[in-house]
Amino acid sequence: MFACGRVVFLVVVTFLRTVQASTDAVPCVAMETCLLPCRFSPGGDLVVHWIQEKTKHNVHSFYHDRNQLGAQDPSFRGRTALFQDQIAGGNASLRLTGVTIQDQGLYKCYTGTNERTMEVFILLQVNAPVRRVDIQQAEDSITCSSEGIYPQPGLTWSTRPPSNRSLWSPTVQQTAQQLFSISSSVPNPAADLDYICTVSGGGTKRTATWARPTSISGSESGTTIPCASLPAPHTSLTWRFNHSHTILKQNGSSSKVSDGWTQHVEISTESTDLTLKDLSSAQEGIYTCELSNSEETYVANTFLRVQTSPGSGSNAAGALQLQL
Template identity: 55%
Template sequence: MALWIRAVFLGFLTFVRTVNGEDAVDCVLGGSCILPCSFPPGGEVVLYWIQVATGNTIHYFYNNQDQVELQDQHFRGRTSLFKDQISRGNASLRLTGVQIQDQGRYRCYTSNKPGTKESFSNLNVYAPVRKVDIRQLENRITCSSEGIYPEPTLTWTTKPPFNETLQNQTTVQQTEQQLYSISSFLVASAPGLDYSCTVSTRVSQRRATWSLPTNISGSRTETTIRCRSSEGPPTGLIWRFNHSQIILNQTGTDYTTSEDWKKHVKSSSESGILTLKDLSSSQEGIYSCELSDAEETYSSFFLRLEGSPDSHNNVAEIAGWVIVVFVVCGLIAAAIFKLKYKKRKKNSQPNGQTSEEHEMNPLNGQKTEEDK
């Protein structure tokens, strides 16, 4: 059974679990961490910290000063004590630039006039899940995250809940730096569902939600699209076009617009409302928003531009030209047909007579006296 405690040491906040009578401390990779240790104060103290697995001394304090020459090289320059607190019984150790290799069990030994004391701390290093990316490519929805430690897990859920099991394929890889990356994809098997992907470890997790594209109509003159609101206070907002092209990046009320979109962005609110202006057909496509809080929520829209006076004029103009072309072509075809018809009729009668002249001639079809 583990008991969580929150300890504050001179402004440093750390979370400590007590497991079987020993402290277990979770430390962020690359950050600073405090291994707690206390003893009954009184008189001059000898204090040292040892890494149990290697037996190496990582910090040694004697005669009111650090004995750096006895410190293991791996920890050189990365450890310190709270010296103004030692006389009050605080032997806690601050470790900076935490590395995965620092994981393990540590022994704190103190000796002074009241006696000797030792305690143990178990240091666990983790790289939190900082970002989860979720995308849709055709009918596949993909989810990925990287730079994680320890090994993460990935789960899919839908809203509303889907009765059938979500068939997915998940891959986990580890880099030379021992950090993990994880990716997964599934086939969008039911319409009208929001797909959520959660990447988690024992100490951290984040979730991204993908809403299937919704058709909306907009004007070329001005169009407003809204991102789905987050569950908590938003900490950041990113708008993208066709998944990859960033429109703007926003923190609070301040936002930075990419160079290609400056002339099209009229305003953007902290709650996720984007107003665009002066659009053309090249801005028709998928608009997605990434609204961040404790999780990252993605909503997507397909924007179909219509209702613009310019667009109606263009359509009318094109339609007019099409009608003119059809009329001209029809007249030309009719004239050609009429000429061919007359020529064919004329050539089909003897002596070049027309059909009417041929019928009115009384000699047609009869022999003359000379023929007899």
């Protein structure tokens, strides 16, 4: 007698559910650090892949409980990190340092566990704000310029008091890093006007003012040359002599007087004015004040005539016209 039996194999197929989140936009500043958020439901056998969608480059991978960077694209090498102590809890956010214009675009955060997979899309938007606007006079023109801006900036001029002078079109250039520089010049500026240049771009704007030149007379014992005051507290102050020699630099509460001027300058962190003492004809010339805060820069030129004795000296206004 033979016994006949059947062996039944039960095949269980498990379908992992893929969850796709909506796309979030994340603004980042060029050359700074940016956080690309990615949350997921924790589980075992975790796999994380960050992918740059436009190039399909591997940005960062994590599996087998450690970073896996063998396939990482060279452009991201040394610039990415996950929060190691938070991954198990469902945080796969990416820390990207030294952000460049080329980094902008769509990124995918793929996470997979033994229970589900998830895809989160992040739109990285990069801008480079206007950090500084330079304004200076050379020969018979005033030039305003700024650099390292993204996206393409704009530049406008105005005067104080308002005038009907023509507008001056700016010149825009772009570097290999896709950052923009912009500049514009005012030919033959009028001596009775303040010229105000405004540069906007990267979600920010800054202004720079070139104040009309003035002249004062001072005695040998000393005098004070006024600068200006800005609506917001200033972050830096520089005084120069005859455009090229730095007299004083002030940043916050710290002041430094250049060698050769210590015997002539009285330091004050409470005023932007320059107080001079023990003067002679050697200190006669043009004094330039450059005052800045987070929003604007102000530049003023003053010609100082030192009166060494009653009735002596030259025509200050004429000297001002020749040297400014």
